[in-house]
Amino acid sequence: MWGAPAEPADSYYEVRPECTDVPETKFKIRPGKTLSVRKWQAAFDPDGQLDIGKTLGRIHRGGIHPTIRGEVWEFLLGCFDPRSTYEEREQLRQERREHYEKWKTVCREIFPVIGSGQFITAPVVTEDGQPIHDPLVLQEADNAAGASTESSEIVNDLFSKGPLDKRIINWLLLLHQIGLDVKRTDRSLVFYEKQENLAKLWDILCVYAWIDTDVGYCQGMSDLCSPMIILLENEADAFWCFERLMRRLRVNFRCTESSVGVESQLSHLAMVTQVIDPKLHQHLETLGGGDYLFAVRMLMVLFRREFSFCDSLYLWEMMWALEYDPDLFYLYEEPTLSLEESKMRSRSMRHYGKFERENMKIKSDEAPLPISVFLVASVLKEKSTKLLNEARGLDDVVKILNDITGSLDAKKACNEAIKLHKKYLKKVEEGKR
Known part of the structure; x- marks a missing residue:
């Protein structure tokens, strides 16, 4: 109901009373913003086909009500085709x-x-x-x-x-x-x-x-x-x-004798930071952190350690809604299907997430960078002044980044990631001219 007060979400993921050092949850269930049971059910037609475009923006604005989170995630992660019955x-x-x-x-x-x-x-x-x-x-x-x-x-x-x-x-x-x-x-x-x-x-x-x-x-x-x-x-x-x-x-x-899979995303993070904050990138390189290994945990487990349990779920579903591709199900179920063939199945751009729509504008043979890279970049950007002024070694970098635990705002982080993504694409395009 509009005008109703926001409801704390902590009660859905009860914390043991003796655990007093758990980060406080910032996510609240906000009527009119959070995807509710009623709005979710209204997005289906009588046969069960889902108009997922009706839900993506709401998930980005206010997350998903905990009682329907599991079933919504199944669609966001590509377990089911939204056009199925x-x-x-x-x-x-x-x-x-x-x-x-x-x-x-x-x-x-x-x-x-x-x-x-x-x-x-x-x-x-x-x-x-x-x-x-x-x-x-x-x-x-x-x-x-x-x-x-x-x-x-x-x-x-x-x-x-x-x-x-x-x-x-x-x-x-x-x-x-x-x-x-x-x-x-x-x-x-x-x-x-x-x-x-x-x-x-x-x-x-x-x-x-x-x-x-x-x-x-x-x-x-x-x-x-x-x-x-x-x-x-x-x-x-x-x-x-x-x-x-x-x-x-x-x-x-994925690990080989010479590399770990996450190194690819770390190199992308370095590339993004160099474009949007060259001064910070140069400082990190001077400290011996040009490989960005201090960001491994954030990328590997998607900020699970930096947020409370509830807030990390909120962050994940916003990320997935922003990156959503309605053809995800077919790309997983029919890997032989070409990207062009799969795209023919989709009829409306509003069925794609906001971040994915931006990626679709890029004329490139390379796969687009995931939003997680820009999320980490947004954290580094936010802490840029502190890192430049106080970090005199890699231990300082790690300490400054560890201190963000419990203080990050999931929605703000996602919005900043989108801004950095646009800024990055614009600067890369300008560099090609």
């Missing part, structure tokens, strides 16, 4: 749930703790694929696995059929690391006081590590997956939402 989406959802369950069954047959409601934090195999029979390690695994499953039996069963193949060894080596990260993820939230929720997060990450053999699992992925567990009750639905998010971000986590 209720019936088509339900059929696809069931197919995906079955697909996930098949993968999970394969994982469970290799390592029965998967799907048991428990998880492990101790390794069970060595890097050369030998079983670990250290009593202390096995005791920890037993405590995690529960009384119904002895980890020593699991280890023995693993090797009873002969040597393990390389894929299985590589996967098993990740399981305890995933468990350690799961224990640390969003531990301030009451939601993760329940063992079953921690286990669900572990299961999803383990299954993902099994199917994505290039990336497997890297630290930070638990931070990206955690909100999906909270917002989507069904584990398979949460998995597919996370899988779609990883389609965007997995390049950041």
Whole structure:
């Protein structure tokens, strides 16, 4: 209702009372600005086709009401085609749930703790694929696995059929690391006081590590997956939402012997900063920070550590609404489809996010830079004076950037990112003349 007071969103993501150092949430549910249940439902026609153009601007202005956040995210991340019907989406959802369950069954047959409601934090195999029979390690695994499953039996069963193949060894080596990260993820939230929720997060990450053999699992992925567990009750639905998010971000986590995937975005960040704030870029280079490694965390986990849990969700959905491409679903589902063919499916520019519309004006063979790069650039721009005056070494740069935790405004950061994007494109175009 217009004129109604803003509602704090904290109650939807309850924080444990003993966690007093959690950043205060700035996001509020604002009637007339936040995408409400009523406005969301009104965007569908009787068959279930979504006029997503009606929602993008509202998400940018005021975010999404927490009660519908999960289902809206499924569209923003490309899980569903907005032009699909209720019936088509339900059929696809069931197919995906079955697909996930098949993968999970394969994982469970290799390592029965998967799907048991428990998880492990101790390794069970060595890097050369030998079983670990250290009593202390096995005791920890037993405590995690529960009384119904002895980890020593699991280890023995693993090797009873002969040597393990390389894929299985590589996967098993990740399981305890995933468990350690799961224990640390969003531990301030009451939601993760329940063992079953921690286990669900572990299961999803383990299954993902099994199917994505290039990336497997890297630290930070638990931070990206955690909100999906909270917002989507069904584990398979949460998995597919996370899988779609990883389609965007997995390049950041890909590692080779000589490089880490995120280095590409760091170089883009350096390029953007050099154009919009050459003085700051020169200062950072002088300090030995020209590789911008101090910004890795912000790019890898999309500001999860710089914002409260609630505000980070607000930031994400604004980013996705601004970057939204209505053909995302087809680009993921039909990778052989050319960009030109996919664009023919769209009829209105208003179905694209504001940031994406700006990118579409660019005549270039190169992929456009993601909004996350401009978000980090906006933070550096905001702290430019402080960095220039106070940073005398890389430690100072890190300290100044760490001090922003809890003080950033998600909407302001997004708006500044859009301004910098326009400024950057304009200067690049001027440089070509």
